[in-house]
Amino acid sequence: MGKGRNPLHIRNRKNRRTPPGAAPGSINLADDANKPRLSITSFGPDDLFELPVQSLVDINHRIKQYPSLVHWIEIRGFGDKKLLEEICTEFDIHRLEMEDVINTYQRPKLEEHFGHLFLITRMLCHLKDGGMRNDQLSLFLSSKVVVTMQEQYDDFFEPVRSRIRAGKGSLRNSGADYLTYTLLDSIVDIYFPILEAIGDELDLLEDELFDKPTRASLQKIQIIKRELIVFRRTIFAERDKINDLLRTHTVYISDQTKLYLRDTYDHIIQVMDLVESYKEITASLMDIYLSSVSNRMNQIMKVLAVISTIFIPLTFIVGVYGMNFSTVDPITGKILPLNMPELYSPYGYTFVWIFMLVLVAIQLIIFWRKGWLEKT
Amino acid sequence: MGKGRNPLHIRNRKNRRTPPGAAPGSINLADDANKPRLSITSFGPDDLFELPVQSLVDINHRIKQYPSLVHWIEIRGFGDKKLLEEICTEFDIHRLEMEDVINTYQRPKLEEHFGHLFLITRMLCHLKDGGMRNDQLSLFLSSKVVVTMQEQYDDFFEPVRSRIRAGKGSLRNSGADYLTYTLLDSIVDIYFPILEAIGDELDLLEDELFDKPTRASLQKIQIIKRELIVFRRTIFAERDKINDLLRTHTVYISDQTKLYLRDTYDHIIQVMDLVESYKEITASLMDIYLSSVSNRMNQIMKVLAVISTIFIPLTFIVGVYGMNFSTVDPITGKILPLNMPELYSPYGYTFVWIFMLVLVAIQLIIFWRKGWLEKT
Amino acid sequence: MGKGRNPLHIRNRKNRRTPPGAAPGSINLADDANKPRLSITSFGPDDLFELPVQSLVDINHRIKQYPSLVHWIEIRGFGDKKLLEEICTEFDIHRLEMEDVINTYQRPKLEEHFGHLFLITRMLCHLKDGGMRNDQLSLFLSSKVVVTMQEQYDDFFEPVRSRIRAGKGSLRNSGADYLTYTLLDSIVDIYFPILEAIGDELDLLEDELFDKPTRASLQKIQIIKRELIVFRRTIFAERDKINDLLRTHTVYISDQTKLYLRDTYDHIIQVMDLVESYKEITASLMDIYLSSVSNRMNQIMKVLAVISTIFIPLTFIVGVYGMNFSTVDPITGKILPLNMPELYSPYGYTFVWIFMLVLVAIQLIIFWRKGWLEKT
Amino acid sequence: MGKGRNPLHIRNRKNRRTPPGAAPGSINLADDANKPRLSITSFGPDDLFELPVQSLVDINHRIKQYPSLVHWIEIRGFGDKKLLEEICTEFDIHRLEMEDVINTYQRPKLEEHFGHLFLITRMLCHLKDGGMRNDQLSLFLSSKVVVTMQEQYDDFFEPVRSRIRAGKGSLRNSGADYLTYTLLDSIVDIYFPILEAIGDELDLLEDELFDKPTRASLQKIQIIKRELIVFRRTIFAERDKINDLLRTHTVYISDQTKLYLRDTYDHIIQVMDLVESYKEITASLMDIYLSSVSNRMNQIMKVLAVISTIFIPLTFIVGVYGMNFSTVDPITGKILPLNMPELYSPYGYTFVWIFMLVLVAIQLIIFWRKGWLEKT
Amino acid sequence: MGKGRNPLHIRNRKNRRTPPGAAPGSINLADDANKPRLSITSFGPDDLFELPVQSLVDINHRIKQYPSLVHWIEIRGFGDKKLLEEICTEFDIHRLEMEDVINTYQRPKLEEHFGHLFLITRMLCHLKDGGMRNDQLSLFLSSKVVVTMQEQYDDFFEPVRSRIRAGKGSLRNSGADYLTYTLLDSIVDIYFPILEAIGDELDLLEDELFDKPTRASLQKIQIIKRELIVFRRTIFAERDKINDLLRTHTVYISDQTKLYLRDTYDHIIQVMDLVESYKEITASLMDIYLSSVSNRMNQIMKVLAVISTIFIPLTFIVGVYGMNFSTVDPITGKILPLNMPELYSPYGYTFVWIFMLVLVAIQLIIFWRKGWLEKT
Numbered sequence A, B, C, D, E: 001m002g003k004g005r006n007p008l009h010i011r012n013r014k015n016r017r018t019p020p021g022a023a024p025g026s027i028n029l030a031d032d033a034n035k036p037r038l039s040i041t042s043f044g045p046d047d048l049f050e051l052p053v054q055s056l057v058d059i060n061h062r063i064k065q066y067p068s069l070v071h072w073i074e075i076r077g078f079g080d081k082k083l084l085e086e087i088c089t090e091f092d093i094h095r096l097e098m099e100d101v102i103n104t105y106q107r108p109k110l111e112e113h114f115g116h117l118f119l120i121t122r123m124l125c126h127l128k129d130g131g132m133r134n135d136q137l138s139l140f141l142s143s144k145v146v147v148t149m150q151e152q153y154d155d156f157f158e159p160v161r162s163r164i165r166a167g168k169g170s171l172r173n174s175g176a177d178y179l180t181y182t183l184l185d186s187i188v189d190i191y192f193p194i195l196e197a198i199g200d201e202l203d204l205l206e207d208e209l210f211d212k213p214t215r216a217s218l219q220k221i222q223i224i225k226r227e228l229i230v231f232r233r234t235i236f237a238e239r240d241k242i243n244d245l246l247r248t249h250t251v252y253i254s255d256q257t258k259l260y261l262r263d264t265y266d267h268i269i270q271v272m273d274l275v276e277s278y279k280e281i282t283a284s285l286m287d288i289y290l291s292s293v294s295n296r297m298n299q300i301m302k303v304l305a306v307i308s309t310i311f312i313p314l315t316f317i318v319g320v321y322g323m324n325f326s327t328v329d330p331i332t333g334k335i336l337p338l339n340m341p342e343l344y345s346p347y348g349y350t351f352v353w354i355f356m357l358v359l360v361a362i363q364l365i366i367f368w369r370k371g372w373l374e375k376t
Helices: A056-065 A081-091 A095-102 A158-166 A176-211 A215-247 A255-320 A348-370 B056-065 B081-090 B095-102 B158-166 B176-211 B215-247 B255-320 B348-370 C056-065 C081-090 C095-102 C158-166 C176-211 C215-247 C255-320 C348-370 D056-065 D081-090 D095-102 D158-166 D176-211 D215-247 D255-320 D348-370 E056-065 E081-090 E095-102 E158-166 E176-211 E215-247 E255-320 E348-370
Strands: A037-043 A048-053 A070-076 A109-113 A116-126 A132-141 A145-150 B037-043 B048-053 B070-076 B109-113 B116-126 B132-141 B145-150 C037-043 C048-053 C070-076 C109-113 C116-126 C132-141 C145-150 D037-043 D048-053 D070-076 D109-113 D116-126 D132-141 D145-150 E037-043 E048-053 E070-076 E109-113 E116-126 E132-141 E145-150
Touching: A037 A056, A037 A158, A048 A056, A048 A158, A056 A070, A056 A081, A070 A176, A081 A095, A081 A145, A095 A116, A095 A132, A095 E255, A109 A215, A109 E255, A116 A176, A116 A215, A132 A176, A132 A215, A145 A176, A158 A176, A176 A215, A176 A255, A176 B215, A215 A255, A215 E176, A215 E255, A255 A348, A255 B095, A255 B109, A255 B215, A255 B255, A255 E255, B037 B056, B037 B158, B048 B056, B048 B158, B056 B070, B056 B081, B070 B176, B081 B095, B095 B116, B095 B132, B109 B215, B116 B176, B116 B215, B132 B176, B132 B215, B145 B176, B158 B176, B176 B215, B176 B255, B176 C215, B215 B255, B255 B348, B255 C095, B255 C109, B255 C215, B255 C255, C037 C056, C037 C158, C048 C056, C048 C158, C056 C070, C056 C081, C070 C176, C081 C095, C095 C116, C095 C132, C109 C215, C116 C176, C116 C215, C132 C176, C132 C215, C145 C176, C158 C176, C176 C215, C176 C255, C176 D215, C215 C255, C255 C348, C255 D095, C255 D109, C255 D215, C255 D255, D037 D056, D037 D158, D048 D056, D048 D158, D056 D070, D056 D081, D070 D176, D081 D095, D095 D116, D095 D132, D109 D215, D116 D176, D116 D215, D132 D176, D132 D215, D145 D176, D158 D176, D176 D215, D176 D255, D176 E215, D215 D255, D255 D348, D255 E095, D255 E109, D255 E215, D255 E255, E037 E056, E037 E158, E048 E056, E048 E158, E056 E070, E056 E081, E070 E176, E081 E095, E095 E116, E095 E132, E109 E215, E116 E176, E116 E215, E132 E176, E132 E215, E145 E176, E158 E176, E176 E215, E176 E255, E215 E255, E255 E348
Parallel strands: A070 A145, B070 B145, C070 C145, D070 D145, E070 E145
Antiparallel strands: A037 A048, A037 A070, A109 A116, A116 A132, A132 A145, B037 B048, B037 B070, B109 B116, B116 B132, B132 B145, C037 C048, C037 C070, C109 C116, C116 C132, C132 C145, D037 D048, D037 D070, D109 D116, D116 D132, D132 D145, E037 E048, E037 E070, E109 E116, E116 E132, E132 E145
C-alpha cells in the first residue's frame, strides 16, 4: 500500500508551527500560504452592507463611518505578512495571539486581554473519501467588531450570512456577542451530521462484520477509531472553551447571549456523550472482527477435519489390500494360506466396499451429532 | 443480513433536529409528526376533573375557573405548528425551550427561567423484540400548572392517573411539585424492570455460552452491550438533572417534595450501580465467548490429530508392503533374496496386522494419558 | 446446564420492590414473607434484660419502665403488615423509610430526619456452595433506642450479644451510638473472612490454571468475578455511608464513638483495596486461562505436525515403489530398461529402508533443535 | 504444582487480625508471636546512649534521667501481652491503637490523638527467591520520644543508627520529628532498589519473550504483576499518609522537618509514577507473550502446510500409477489398450519423476514468494 | 538477542541516586561524572557579555560588576564536588536542593525557598537509532541571576543564545524571569518534533502492519509504547510544574511573563492530548498486529485445507484401484467375477480419470463460492 493512498495517516499533524527556538510572537509564514481574501459585513436593525474589500484602510473607513453597526470582518488566507502585521496594529492584536492564529494547530481556547476576547475554535468536516478535515478559526470579539481569521478558503458560514440578509430572528437586532454565538453554534451544528455519518458507517460495518468480514473491515474500523480520537480531542477542548466563556465575567458578552451559549454547551455535551458511545461501539466491533477471524478458522478446520477423518481411515483400508503378501511362494511355489486370503474370497471386494460405506455412515452420524456438518 | 432486519442499529440517532444553520429557537416540524392530543387533569383535595380538550382556549378557561386546583396538561404529538406557538404564548415558554421540546433528542436537563422550571426527561422502554425505545418527555412546572409534552402517543402515566383518581396517598393533597416528583419517580421505576429483563437475558446468555455458544450468542452480547451504552448515557444525565433539582433554590419545589426526590435520586444511583455491574458482566461474557471459540477449535484439532496420528503411520506401513520390489528378476530370472522376503513368509500378513494393532494400542494409551480422548 | 444449577445467576436481583406506579411510602408485602420475631435487649452498666417479646406493647412498656437503659429492639421477618404500621407509629418512622426497609434491595445509606438516624447496611455472607448471600439490615438510632430490622432469620449479632452479656469492654457503659458502631463493625468484620475465602479460591485457581486448566476453571473465574462485582458495589456504598456518618453533625453520635467509627472506616478502605487487587488478579487469571487454551492447541498441533512431517514423505516414497511401471511390455514382450530398474536391484529394498531411516533421523534432529520434541 | 511451592500465592493475606465479633481494642496475640526485644537509643548534640534494655522500667528511668535527649525506643516482637499492656499505660497509647499495632495488616495511616502522633507504615522488601515481604512498622511520636514497634526481628534501620553514631548531618542536632522523618525516608529509599530489581526482571523477561517464550515466562509475568499490585496498593496509602503529615497542623512536627518530608513525598510520587509505568509495561509483555504463542502456532502450521502441500499431490500421482488397471483381460486375454498405457511406455517412469520434480519446484517458488520458507 | 542490543530496555532507570540510608542532602558523585564546564552570559538592553569562565570567583566578580544586567550561569557536568559545594554557598542553594540537582532522576517540580525559585525540568530528545534520551535541567531563578545545571554536555539552548545575541524580540529588554520562560519554552518546543517523529513512525508502522506484518513490527510497537509511557510520565509532571508556576505568588516572576508562560502551558496541554491519542493509536496497532497474525494463520490453513480436501479423496480413489483383489483364485484357478471387474473394463482407467476430474471441479466450485480461493 503506497503511502499516498493510506487514508489512515495521522492528518493535520504537520501543521504550520513556529520552529523550535524561534522568538515567541514571531510571524513565520509558509511559502504556500493562501493569498488573503478580505470581506466585511456590517449590519444593524435597519442597515446591511456586505462587500469584499481590498485593504484594511477600507475596513477601517467603514468602521469609523458606521460606529453604531456591528462589523464582521472575515480574513481567509495568511499569505501576506505585511497585512497580518497591519491587522495586529489596527485591531490591537498581540503578536503572541497572531502567532497562535497562523500556527493552525492550536487547541481551542479562550483568552481575554488587550481589550478583546480571543477565541480559537476548530472546524471539523467529514471528507467524502473518508477521513476528516480539521481547520482552525480564530475569532476576536470587541464591543462592535468581530474579526474571524482562517487559512483555508472554505466557507462554513454561508447559512449565518443568509440569516443576516434575511433579517429574520434576533441576529440583526443583537450585538457582536450574539454574532459570535451564532458562529460558534453553527460550527457545533456541523458536528451532528458528522456523527450521523460515523454512526451510519458503524451500522454498515457491523452488518459487514456479521455478514462477511474482510481485511478491509479492519481498516475501516481503524479509520473510524482514529476519527473518533481526533473528534474527542477537539470536542473536549471546545467544551472547556465554551465553559470558560459561560463562566468568564466580561463586558463583551451579555447575559442574554450567555443563555444561548448555554444551549450550545448542552449540544457539545450531547456530542461528547455520543462520541464516547461510538468509541465503545467501535471497540466492540474490533472484538467482533477478531472473533469472526477465529470463527472462520474454526470453519476451515472443521472442513479439513471432516474430510481427513473420513478419508484417512479409508485410505488405510485400501492400502491394506494393496499389500503384496503372496499366497504362493514365487520360488518354492509353496502355498501360504494365511497371507491375505481375503483377496481371493469371492465377495472380498464387495465386503470391503460395504465395510467402508458403513464406516463413513457412522462417521457422518457422529459429525452430525457434534454439529460439525451444520453451517454455523 | 438486510439493513432493515438488523436489531443492532444505532436507534434514535436520526432524531428530529434543527438543521445546521437554522436560527436558534426556530420550530421546524417533521412532515410525519403526530397530530396533537390534549388533555387536562385538574385536582385538589376534594375535586377531580379529568377530560380531553380540543383547544388551548378550553384549558385556559379551566385554569382560570379553578385557580386553587393543580392542573396537569398533557400534550402528545407535535404535528401542529400553530398550536405549539400558542402554547409558547399561553404558558410563557421561550422559543429556545420549545425548540428543545420538539427536537426529541435532548439530553435530560433542568433549567429555570421565564417563571417556570423546565425539565427534559428520557423515558426508556424495552421492546419485546429486543432493542429499546427512548422517548423524550418535556415538563414545565409553575406554581399550579404542570405541562408535559411528548411526541409519541405512548402512555407511561396511567398508574399516576389511577392514584389521582383513587385519591389515596398524598398526591391529591399536595401541589404541582409533588405531581412532578410522582411523574419523574414513575419514569425511574420503569428502569428496574428493564434492568431485570437485561439481567435475565445475561443469565440465559451465560448458560448458552457455557453450553452451546453460537454466532447468534455474539450478536446477543452485542445487542445488550449497545442497550447498556444507551442506558448508561441516559441514566448519567438523569442523575445530573435530579441532582440539580435537589440543589436548586427554587420556589417551585418545596422542601417536603425534595425529601421525596432524594429517594428518587437514591433509586437512580442504584440503577447506575447495576448498569455498571451489567457492563462488566457483559464484557466477561465476551471473554467467555472468545474462549469457547478457541476451545471448540481445540476439540476439532484434537479429533483431527488423533485420527491422523493413528492412521498416517499405519498407512505408511501398508504402503511399504505395497511396494513392488521383486525377489525374481523378471528378465534374467535371478533370485533377489533381500527384496521383501516378508511378503513370502507364511505369517507375514498376520505379523503386520499384529504390529499395527499393538501400535494403535500404544498410541491410544498415550492419547488417553494426555487427556485427548476425554470429552472436555 | 439446567437453569436451576447454574451458580452464576445474578442473585438477589429480583428482590422485593415496590411495583412501578405504586404510591411512594406504600407497604407491599410479599406473600411468602417471614413471620416477624421480636426481641429486646435492655442494658446499662449494672442491668441487663434480654428476652423475646410478643408485641410492641411489651416493648413500649419496657422502654418506659427503664428510661435510663439502652434498648436494642430486633425485628426479623416482615410478614405482618399491621405490626409494621404499628412500628411506624411507635418509633416515629416515616412511611418512605419503612418502604425502604421492606424493599430489601436498597443501597447502603444514611439519613437523618424525624428525630432519628436511619441507616441501611448490607450484610454479605459467602455460601458454602459458592455464591454470596446479600441481606439488608435497617437500623434506626435515637438517643436511647436502637431498632434493627431484617427480613431473614439469620443471626449475625450473637458475638455482640455475648459481649453485652459478658459485660466486658465499654459496651455496657456506653450509649446507643456505641451499640450502633458495634453492630456496623461486626458486619464489616465479616467481610475479611469472605475475602480470605476468595483469596484462597484465587490461589487454588491459579495452581489449577498453570497445572491443568479446564472449562470448569473458566466457570470458577466467572463466579469469582461476579462475586467481586457485587462485593465492590456493596463496599463502595458502605464506605460512602460510614463517611457520611463521620461527617454528619448529629446529636445521636458522640465524638468518642466517631473515633471508633473512624477505625471501621479504615477497615472498609482496606477491604476496598483488597477487592480492587483481587479484581486485577482475576482479570490476569482470565488471561492465563486464554493463553493456556492457546498453548494446548500449540501442543496438539505440534504432535500433528511432527507425525505428519515424518510420515507423509515416507508414504510418498513407498508409494513410488508401489507404482506398476513395467520393465516388460506385456503385449509385445519388449524390455523397457528405464522403467523402475530399482525394483530388480538386489539391494533395492534395503537401500529404500536405509534412505527412509536416514530421512527420519534428520527430521528428528531438526525437530529437536526447534524444540518441538520438548514437553512444554 | 504443590501448594507450598507456588510463589504466586497471595502472601500476607492471612495476617494476624482480631477475630470477627471481638471487642474493639482487644489484644489477641498469636501463639507463635516473637518474644519482644527492646532497645533504646538516646541522643543529643553531645550525648549518645545506645543499649538493649530488659524492661519498660529501665526505659522509663532513662527518659526521666535525660529529659533533654531524644529517645528512640524500638520494640520487635509482640509475644508478651503483659508488656504490650504496660506500653499502653506507659506511653498513653489507646487500646484501639495497640490493636492496630498487633494486627499487622493495617493500611498506612496517620492519626493524632491522646497526646501523640500515631503512624502506620509498611516496609516492603524483595525476596531473593521472588515474591515480596511486607512488614508493618508502627510509630508513636511525642515531643521527645519516638516508639517504633514491629513484629519481625528484621532490621531496616541500621543505616539510621550509623548516622546517629557518626554524629554527622543534622540528625543529632534535631528533634524527634527529624528522627521520624529519617525513619520514614529510609523506608521509602528501600522502594527504589526493589523497583530497579523489578525493572531488571522486566528487561530480562522482554528479551526472553522476544527470544524464546515459554510457559515459565507467563508465570514470571504473573509474579511481577502481583508484586506491582501489592506495591501500588501500599504506595498509594503511603502517599496519602505523608500528604496528611504535610497538611496536618501539629506541634509534633516542625516546619523545618516538613520541608524534608516534602522531599520524601516527591520520592513517593516518583515511585508511584514508576510503578504505573511498570504496570503498563507488564501488561504489554502479556500481549507479547500471547502474540508469541500465536506466532509459534503459525510457524508450526507453516511447516505442516508446506510438507503436506508438497507431498500430498505427489502421493496422489504415485498412487495413480499404483492402480492395477490391466491392459490384458486375465480371463479372455483381450487387449485393453486404454488401460494405463503409460505403464508400458519406455520413458513413463522417467516422465513421472520429471513431472513430480517440476511440480515441487513450482510449489517451492510459490511458497518462497509467499514468504513461507523464511524463518520468521 | 544479547542484552546490549535490545533497544527496549528501560533506559535511565539506573540514574544516579543517593544510596538508601545516606543522610539527606549528602552529595555523592559518580566516579565517571563529567568535569564541569562553566559559562556566563550577561545581558541588558544595550550590553552583552558572553564567555566561558574558569571559576566561581570570575562569575561572582562579573555579577558584582554589572548589577543591572541579567546573568545566566550555565554549569554542565557535576564531576567536582568542591565546586558544587561552592555553588551552594555562593548562590544560597540548600544541600537538599543540590542533592536533587545531582541525582538526575527527579520528577519535574517547582519549589520556592531560600530566596529563589528552584525548578527541575526534563529535557527529552529522540535518538536516531530509536529510544529516547531524558536529561535533567535544574534551574535556580533569583531576581537578576539564572543558574542552570545539567550533567551532560548536550546543548539545547543555542537558539536562545542566538536570540540574545541578535537582540531582537523582547529577550534583551526583559528580566531573568523572561529568560527562564524562554528556556522552558524552548524545551517544550522540542517535544513537538519528537511527537512528529513518533507520529511518522506510527504511520509507517500502520502501513507495514496492513501490508506485511513481521515479528519486528511487534518490537517497533513495543518501543513506541515504552517511549510514550516515558513521555507521558514526563509531560504530566511538567504540566503540574508549569501550573504551579502560573499559580504561585512570587516576586521572581512578573505578570507579563506569566502571560507568556500561559502560552507554554497551552502547548504542554496540546502535547498531552497528542500523547494520549498516540497511546490509543498504539494500542489499536497492537490489535491490528494480533489480528494479522490470526489472519495469516487463516490463510495458511486455507491453503492446507484446499490441498488436503482436493487430494485426500483422490488418493483414496486411486488407492481403491491399487488393491490386489483377484478375479482368478491363484491356487484353484476359479474365476471370481465380483472382485474388481472395473480393472478389466476397457474404459475403466478413462472413467476413473473423468470421475476424479469432475470431483476436483466440483470441489473447486465449492471453494470458490466459499471464498477460499480469493487472496484475502
